[in-house]
Amino acid sequence: MIGCLVLHGFTGGPYEVEPLAEYLREQTDWKIVVPTLPGHGETLSLRGIKHVQWIEHAEECLKSLLETCDKVYVAGFSMGGLIASYLAVHYNVSKLVLLSAAARYIHIKQLFRDIGGLIREGWQGNLLENELYNRYKVKMTNTPLLSTYEFRKVVTIARPLLKKVTIPTFIAQGEVDGIVPPASAAYIYETISSRQKNIYYASRSKHLICHSEDKAELFDHIYHFLEDE
Known part of the structure; x- marks a missing residue:
């Protein structure tokens, strides 16, 4: 049996990666696990x-899959991508998928474009219908400042380990991402030591x-990367 652990990002939840998890469930008979990280x-x-x-929570989920599956893949979104990289270095993971992985973060120019879009929608009376506004309004009002420092600690731990990633890796990045800049994907691609590595930019x-x-x-692309031997 093949297992696949899919990790969400900082201040997010399984909903961030559920479309990918559901796609893999439809295409395969793999054991797909999408945990909710503490808090x-x-x-x-x-x-x-x-x-x-x-x-540690991600580690426990991975260990459980490794005990019951012949082969395990790990995918991670944003901060989850950094945790996935950490797991790939320390455990017997077969393949790695990094989605908007936050090796670098805050794409200032795109973030201002997004804010400009929100302002325009506010003038048009559509602001409350904007998914970006609603998601990040909740995040900004419910995220303690100290939690942001904890996120940065994940970056501090995981980023130096990227050069130790040697397994096949698929890197995906949105070109109009206002949180993680496209340069993050390029940095990861250049830093990891994997002989088999692919990078994919989603233009829209x-x-x-996973909701683009x-x-x-x-x-x-992810499915075929994971399926290919």
């Missing part, structure tokens, strides 16, 4: 949660790459 989910409760708890994707307009093409 995350539809209702955030991050106060007092440490970065090691996120990593913002940060939530061109997600079907992205998912097809």
Whole structure:
């Protein structure tokens, strides 16, 4: 049996990666696991949660898959991509998928473009219908400042390990991502030591790459990458 662990991002939840997980469930008979990291989910409760708890929770989920599956893949979105890279270095993971992985973060120019779009929608009376606005309004009002420092600790731990990633890796990045710049994907591609590595840029994707307009093409690329021997 093949297992696949799919990790969401900082201040997010399984909903961020569920479209990919559902696609893989439809295409395969793999055991797909999409955990909720401590303090995350539809209702955030991050106060007092440490970065090691996120990593340890992901580790426990991976260990469980490794005990029951012949082969295990790990995919991670944003901060989940960094945790996935950490797991790939320390455990017997067969393939790695990194989605908008936050080796670098905050794409200032695109973020201002997104804010400009929100302002225009506000003038037109459509602001409350904007998914970006609604998602990030909740995140900004429910994320303790100390939790942001815990996120940065994940980056500090995981980024130096990228050069130790040697397994086949698929890197995907949205070209209009206002949180993680395309330069992050290029940096990861150049840094990892994998002999088999692919990089894919989704031209219409913002940060939530699994919810992008061109997600079907992205998912097809991921599926074939994981299926190929």
